[in-house]
Amino acid sequence: MNKKAKILVADPISPKGVELLKQQGLDVVEAYGSTPEQVKELIADAEGVIVRSETKITSDVLSCAKKLKAVGRAGVGVDNIDIPSATEKGVVVMNTPTGNTIATAELTFTHIMCGTRPIVQANNSIREGKWDRKTFKGSELFHKTLFILGMGRIGSEIAKRAQAFQMTVLAYDPFLTEARAKSLGVELIANLEDGLPRADYITVHMPLTPATKYMLDEKAFDKMKKGVRVFNCARGGIIKEAALVEALKSGKVAAAGLDVYESEPFAKDSPLREFPNVVFTPHLGASTKEAQEACGIEVAELIAAAVKDGIIRNAVNAPSVNAETLAAVKPYVGLCEKLGTLIQQISANKVQKLKVSFYGKLSQLDNKLLMLALQKGYLKLVCDNANDVNAPSKLKHLGIEFEAVNSSAESDYSELVVVESVCEKGEVRSVAGTVMGKGLMPRVVKIDGNDVEISAKNSVLLLVNKDKPGMVATIAAILGNKNYNIANMTVSRIGADEALSVYELDEHPSSEVVAEIEKLDSVDRVKVVDFS
């Protein structure tokens, strides 16, 4: 009996997610709060891992994973996972980007409300037995300006809520189009510096990247209005904590709300803790019943599909396409893999460049999956474990440049994929293929521009031989004598007296048979290509 695939659930997710994994016949190991050393042991034989934000999947941890196929993040940010190392290892990393959007937007808005009305501080005062109606004066959101940095899913939800309070909303997001900003009813600010002096409230909603780290630093605080209120429910480090401390000290910042910190758990000795006008939550953005259920179930579905069926969705390190594109390109995936395998085997050593050109309706599609299939096919006999995740980086490591072209030129077939290889010495080889018939069967239709028809199933014997009577009979006799069945064959004239002959065999021919054919005077070149 096959051993069940092990899924390590390293951070707590909804019990419904865990149940779903078990129902899928997976061996679920729940181990929360493990040390990095324990995670390294637990991950050794796991095929899937699920984390939230606590467990770090570093390259060191990944190096201990012998069977790992997928890491699932129940949430948005994947900064606790070493993506380049996962990619290198061929491990897909997937997240659940939409499940906690509303929860995080609502928590952020709660922080904004607490920053404008000192509810938390007043509550503390009451609990201390006081009745102080003077200290806790707030201000109104009505007709104030909110500046949202990062106008993605969460930022957009916050804009809607701010508009309900009749705030003016400014947005800074270099990737947001004017049209989208308009449809959201926000003013798009091209330069961060231009929005800062106008804002009464500033909230950040973007990933932590080299470009966003310390986006709100001393210089940025200098530009802000006195009495500004700032909020970070995205990632610690977008607002520089040391700069926020100074801005609170000087009175530039009237209130702040933080859910995330430069280091988590939040440093016990952080000077920020001294300011009563800062409200803290311990990374609770996604912590609602609804969000945890949505993310827990979704991540379980993603991991089960990836581990059991190799189906990749929501990948952050592999391309995904929509269902319509997938349906259109699917018949060509197998073809491209075969073309990649073929061009690799017929090319001279030290290929420097691979170029794929798509013709017909293929030239109008998103061909990411086809390019990957081609790269995977090329690498099939070159290195172990090339997959959708690591094929591009493996190719890059080999120093092979990859180019894809969508061609509007006419071709001999309504849809055609042409692959060319250029080797170090400049030799160019090419193969082309399409899909045929009702079954949309892959067919190689050209080798070096010569017409052939190869279904590319098992082994293929490629010969360049004299174009003279009796050739086919001679080759067929050699093969037949050794019990090799010819499944299909084509002969294509390639010069005045030369032909390219292609014999599709049910099995790989032995070296003796190949040597016997090579010895024939009328045969110039012999190459055996394997597809299976």
Ligand SMILES: NC(=O)C1=CN([C@@H]2O[C@H](COP(=O)(O)OP(=O)(O)OC[C@H]3O[C@@H](n4cnc5c(N)ncnc54)[C@H](O)[C@@H]3O)[C@@H](O)[C@H]2O)C=CC1
């Ligand atoms: N506190 C919590 O528990 C949670 C925190 N988060 C954090 O919130 C962030 C935002 O989440 P979503 O809105 O779902 O992500 P999203 O991907 O929908 O939006 C991120 C936005 O940031 C923008 N952006 C990227 N680089 C930028 C830059 N240099 N300057 C300005 N904008 C930039 C992008 O264009 C995008 O519109 C996540 O990256 C995650 O780190 C997400 C969920 C829960």
Ligand SMILES: O=C(O)CCC(=O)C(=O)O
């Ligand atoms: O899982 C969590 O609670 C953290 C959520 C988060 O930060 C995210 O989804 O990026």
